[in-house]
Amino acid sequence: MVKEEGKVKRLRLITLTVNNICNLNCPHCYLQLKDPFIYIERSIIQKVLNSKFEHVAIVGKEPLVNEKSINLLLEFAKNVKSLGRTISIITNGKNLDKIGPELLENIDYIDISFDGGKKTYNKIRKGSNFEKLKRDIQRLYYDYNYHKINALHTIHSQNIEDIEDLMSITEIIPFKTILFSPYLETENYGKNSVSRLDLKKLIKRLFSNKKFLEIKQTILNVDIFHLEQANLSVEDLIDFIENNNFKDKIIVYDKDLLYEGVIRVTHSGMALTPRQSLNPKKYSKGLKLEDFSNVNEVWRELVKNSTL
Template sequence: MRWRLEEDMIRIHQVNFIINNICNLKCKYCYINTSNNYILNNNRILRDKIKKFIRVMKENQIKSILFTGGEPTLFPWLDDILKYSKKHGFNNILITNAFLDLTKILPYLDSVILSLDGSKSAHTLLRENVESYDRVIFNLNKISEYKKKGNNLECIINTVVTSSNLSLIESSYKELLSKEFFKNAVNKVKLSKVSNEGKVLEHQELLVPETYQKFIRDIADRLTELSNYKIIFETNLFYKEEFFINFPSSYNFIMPVWVDFTLNSIYVDKKDIIYEIDGFKRWDNKIFESFEKIYYKIIKNIEDKEIFDPYEIMNVS
């Protein structure tokens, strides 16, 4: 085999905490099965369990924790959890739809990833809540004000590119780049190809890979240049050689370790549960074997592809 994975290449610096599975929006492309399990979401035992696992991650020399859901801002003790994580020396990363006011928790974040799918019309088209766009803009203004005071916070916009908004992406961001608050707040925009699972199938938002690939990479380059390189626009696509040149740093990004408190499970691939959260103490060979399995799965499926989406390939059996 041309490419080889060595065990000493595996360095787990970040874990992703799924702290709930409820959401206040219904995005047409969502790949997550959200629910109305407010009993789980409001459970103090879960809060204490998350805190305990933060201590376990400290013992395992993890440096960063990404908090997601569902929608993590609906978790009643999110600010408490973030403070606790920060107290233990972690870099805190939050993925959110930014519907709720984030001002209170900004001091406990090192990075925040907000969902914004272009202009107001494009963004609203992909979700059922007409207020969502204005709420995101509100929070971007708050982040801009926060950073103007000298506070450090990385702000990343995640735009999911679907068949509905593909043609609107470039014009949407040209408009946003003319806004001072946007340029002050945002460090990076990630143009992510829509997933091929979940609600997207019902709403027919899928993209033909060939339609998306080079087109969206060209847009990313043009928008980065338009921002005078102040905001980096990137995609979740790799040229084959580029992927392996960046290996293994890109490797850890592609295959993060998920700590799913809604399922009491730890996994790299959701189809392959590695550990239960209860009783977990430290990483062992099982985590390496799971990384290796997915890695070879990727290798097997990219030999004839110039540009590829690793997330999509991970779903190939």
């Protein structure tokens, strides 16, 4: 239940944004920032490739938004794989139909953000279409035999009463994982029209759903930032989970992921702690990657400058 890992002395995971554009306007998006740069510079990509890491996750803003981003992603993914590392992408899925076999061969897994089901998806993700997304996912799964696809649900005030509908995505394909995460309040340059929920009430609501309990791929992810916003200690949450017999479906990360070897690198070359990455208004407090020879050096500096 609790993800306990020792303090690491090496960089393991780079979460990377490759652009600052998206083809949707979701009510809970945290990646709303003011930045004159649109696409990642090759100098930043090269510094990432010159670094020692285990995995790089392309987390934004939308890696499949257009042909330029897709071509950039393909080139980068090939280089990552040539180093013997792994790579994944998070996408809203609107342009999944533009993915070809060559890109699939070089992506270890794909995370697709849903946040709604067949009845509510189009309302939550205005500008996208559930039936098209369904067809595109099935194309990858059945036509290309690509089975490394995960589904993501962020739970907030607009979809907490729609858990049954959120579970309807199981009709699309047998996703590898269906990951639920509580919505976090962030400091960004846009407007979020959803609200954070009481964490204990969210957990109880989720665990009252029969499908969530029965389908083995479902999991709820709770990290230290969720606990802080809920004003709960790790011990409080563990007691609550154990007293209600919820432990088999929840993973709790009880440490700041910076100290687990995680860093964010933005498309404009800022290196951020996981905490900073959630709040675009604080991106200026990060470090400039151009001042370091690789991401390993800047990660060590962030660890050094942070207070445990």
